[in-house]
Amino acid sequence: MSDTLEAPAEPKQGIIRRLYAWTISWADRPGGTWALFLIAFAESSFFPIPPDVLLLALVFGARDKWAKYALVCTAGSVLGGILGWLIGWGLAESVAKPLLGLFDPDGHTQEQIQTWYAEYGFWGILIAAITPIPYKVFTVASGLFHYNLPLLIGASIIGRGFRFFVVAGIIRVFGPKIRPYIEKHLEWWFLAFGVLLIGGLFAIKFFGH
Template sequence: MLRKLYDWVIAYSAKPSAPWALALVSFAESSVFPIPPDVLQVPMTLARPERAWRYALIATIASVLGGLVGYAIGALLYESVGKFLIDLYGYGQKADAFREAYDHYGHWVILLKGITPIPYKLVTITSGFAHYNIWWFLALSIITRGARFFLLAGLLHYFGPMAREFIEKRLGLVTFGLAAVVVLGFVVALYVM
């Protein structure tokens, strides 16, 4: 099953609609969706390494725009939508502590959590909820999301052929590792934030 899914994503990467799918996942991940855009960016970049930087730019722009939606959810709709999403991911009791952290370390919270596997939607929604300065939020989001996606693009561009061979030989192990990173991000956010 994993092999079919992987092969489908690799084949899909050649289609003109692939960048739109990456943009959609990147946008949604920053506000409501639990799956990180890496699951598309990695195979798309491995299939089309000459487009590594383009895919990173698409993921960055879409993620930042989605982050603005997450910010708006936190600022304008926290009691209805924002609280529901935070509770859905199991972080409801941490929201007030996270908001207090913004009073002292807001910029560091965005920079550090935006590049880690911690779900970025928690940062975006809580930034709006904390009424963190939207211009600083936007600037820091561009920096941190850009760093994450362009670093990944650089690694894949440089190590692409070796990475593709490794992934294709050990697809189950790689999938388990990616799932573990996503779960670890949720656990860290739940117990460290």
Template sequence: MLKRTYDWFIDAADKPYALWIMAAVSFAESSFFPIPPDVMLLPMSLARPKKAWWFATVCTIASVAGGVVGYAIGALLYDSVGHWLITIYGLSDKVETFRASYAEWGAVIILLKGLTPIPYKLVTITSGFAGYNIWLFILCSIVARGGRFFIVAVLLNQYGDVIRAELEKRLGTWVTIGAIVLVLGFYAAFKLV
């Protein structure tokens, strides 16, 4: 089943709708969706390493746009939607601490958390809630999210064939590692925020 799913993602990379789905996932992940865009960015870039730069660009633009929606949820809708999303992730008792740290470390928080597997939606909603400067938030988001996606693009553009061969040889192991990293990202969000 894992191999079939992997093959579907690889085959879907050539479909005209794949880029739109990846952009939608990237957009949604920055404001409310729990699945990171890497689930599409990686296989699409493996299937077409020469387009990895374009895929990273689309992910970055969509992620930053979704981050602005997350910011708006925090700024305008925190008492209803924003609080509900934070509660779903079990972080409502940590928001005030996180918010207070923005006064001193806002840009560093956005940059560091944007590069990690920690759910970025927590940063976007809290940035809006904390009233962080929207333009600085957008700039930091471009750097952080672009950095994350372009690191993938550089690696897959340069070493895509080698990575694909290794991935296909040990698919189960790499999917397990990816799942562990995702779970650790959520765990870190719960413990470090």
């Protein structure tokens, strides 16, 4: 029996912090634009760090390129979302369910996505694409539930594009002075928008009868 002991596994939060720092580091390295695309792509199915953090850093460093970075981020996210859908659709037991168990262990987010889709269809997918719901859970669950792929792509282009262009555009207009506020309250902005959108859809449905 060996006297050596294996090092304890690194706590999950420690791994997340390291991945966050690695993601941010691409803002000061060659290939930052490609890194943004690949991180946005990967985040749509399995990577835990949202691409917003690198998008923020890149736009703060080159505000005149805000639209380019937002477009790159949107393209990567939408294409990665297709991969996430395919994982849910074709690899349900081997990959999709374990992945969803990692990022949504209680299944609450998946239930919310099902409810929105059943109630609002395309608009329900759009809500999920804009709000702080982990996009990877949204795309993989959509494939698992066999939601319409073209519908997913269309809603993702609008929802993710809205999110990233709004973030980059705000930085372009207000500059560094907005940084502490946007980093602290970004998700609340989109959550509030999602609530307003849900309220509007409910009102249309209720008063339309």
